[in-house]
Amino acid sequence: MxxxxxxxxxxxxxxxxxxxxxxxxxxxxxxxxxxxxxxxxxxxxxxxxxxxxxxxxxxxxxxxxxxxxxxxxxxxxxxxxxxxxxxxxxxxxxxxxxxxxxxxxxxxxxxxxxxxxxxxxxxxxxxxxxxxxxxxxxxxxLEPEIIAPLMCPGIAGYCSLVLTGAKKGDRLGIFGFGPTAYYVLEVAKYLGIEVYVSTRSEKNIQAARLSGASWVADATKETMPNSLDSAIIFPPAGNLVELALASIERGGTLVLAPVSSSEIVINDYSKNLWGKDIKTLYNVNRKDATAFLEIADRLxxxxxxxxxxxxxxxxxxxxxxxxxxxxxxxxxxxx
Ligand SMILES: NC(=O)c1ccc[n+]([C@@H]2O[C@H](COP(=O)([O-])OP(=O)(O)OC[C@H]3O[C@@H](n4cnc5c(N)ncnc54)[C@H](OP(=O)(O)O)[C@@H]3O)[C@@H](O)[C@H]2O)c1
Ligand SMILES: [Zn+2]
Ligand SMILES: [Zn+2]
CATH class of the missing domain: 3.90.180.10 (Medium-chain alcohol dehydrogenases, catalytic domain)
Known part of the structure; x- marks a missing residue:
């Protein structure tokens, strides 16, 4: 072969x-x-x-x-x-x-x-x-060529969303609108979760807007209009962690998706971390993969x-x- x-x-x-x-x-x-x-x-x-x-x-x-x-x-x-x-x-x-x-x-x-x-x-x-x-x-x-990318970014995005614990009516933040974030946004909309996207490039800003995010901008430059219930960071950018935590309310969860990261520093524990949870995505499992494929097909x-x-x-x-x-x-x- x-x-x-x-x-x-x-x-x-x-x-x-x-x-x-x-x-x-x-x-x-x-x-x-x-x-x-x-x-x-x-x-x-x-x-x-x-x-x-x-x-x-x-x-x-x-x-x-x-x-x-x-x-x-x-x-x-x-x-x-x-x-x-x-x-x-x-x-x-x-x-x-x-x-x-x-x-x-x-x-x-x-x-x-x-x-x-x-x-x-x-x-x-x-x-x-x-x-x-x-x-x-x-x-x-779905056509087989459309299903292929569901197998990695699709499933990983869904597993990240599950880790946030986000539910209907919640506000979810997504940092970095790449291929994985696309699936998170689509599934979140389906579940009645409002999505706020922070991304830098014009191309990704447009893509997130087109996909129906409620707010899209570079959160390192513009302040989000509302606080979030939970958030996911996709790029391996440690500098985004404290910013994302600061945007989440008490009791909220920040999920870190990357397999590696630049240095993470949290300067203000009391204000930005206390009362909030950080979880990391560590590989994927079949339960979430199967659930995601069903939703992807339905949508x-x-x-x-x-x-x-x-x-x-x-x-x-x-x-x-x-x-x-x-x-x-x-x-x-x-x-
Ligand atoms: N943990 C696991 O088991 C597992 C499994 C699969 C995937 N993953 C992880 O999930 C992520 C996959 O996401 P992806 O491929 O969709 O992401 P990506 O393309 O690597 O990043 C998404 C977007 O983030 C922005 N970005 C990149 N570098 C940045 C930086 N230094 N600071 C701020 N923003 C930055 C870029 O958008 P802008 O230019 O518009 O800002 C980029 O398009 C990867 O990190 C991968 O490691 C993890
Ligand atoms: Zn992959
Ligand atoms: Zn085992």
């Missing part, structure tokens, strides 16, 4: 990924094999390719926003049949036995394995995964995407690094 291999990490401009012909994988006991159709491109792919995250195996096939068709069943597979459409997210497997896995908190499992990092991912014609970690898309109406979400051929992956990653992609989401057509 055709697959993009990462053997050793390097700046993406030096093209560390190589399109190669490799043997097809086969489903072992309890696994399914997926014929991949589409795989969304994520900034995390860049972090792995360039060495910001360790290389856990070599070669590895990146890609963790996968939509495909089940085409081979390992022995004992119960929940999928050939021809079913399934999705694969960053969550590739967990142990299923630890205190986290047995209490609905599998995202904290110490044996959490990530797709396209610990295990081969979606930038190849086929991949295999344990059946219980493939998300069923059987009942979804007929249409994120802005552009589809590229498999051969273009390296060019797309280079463009993503330079911020030169035309749409918020790039999706690779694998087959």
């Amino acid at each position: 055709k697959a993009w291999l990462l053997e050793s990490q390097d700046k993406i401009e030096n093209r560390p990924l190589r399109l190669a012909e490799v043997p097809e994988p086969h489903a072992s006991r309890g696994e399914i094999r997926i014929k991949n159709l589409f795989c969304g491109v994520c900034r995390t792919d860049l972090h792995i390719a360039e060495g910001d995250l360790d290389l856990k195996r070599s070669p590895v096939i990146l890609g963790h926003e996968v939509v495909g068709i089940v085409d081979e069943l390992g022995e004992g597979v119960m929940n999928h049949k050939k021809g079913d459409m399934v999705g694969v997210s960053w969550l590739n497997s967990t142990c299923g036995r630890c205190k986290y896995c047995t209490s609905g908190r599998e995202n904290y499992c110490p044996e959490f394995k990530a797709t396209g990092w610990d295990a081969d991912g979606g930038y190849a014609e086929y991949m295999v995964i344990k059946e219980q970690f493939a998300l069923s898309l059987r009942d979804m109406h 007929n979400l249409k994120p802005s995407i552009k589809v590229y051929p498999l051969e273009d992956l390296c060019d797309v990653l280079i463009a993503a690094k330079k911020g030169e992609l035309e749409t918020q989401n790039a999706v690779i057509r694998v087959a």
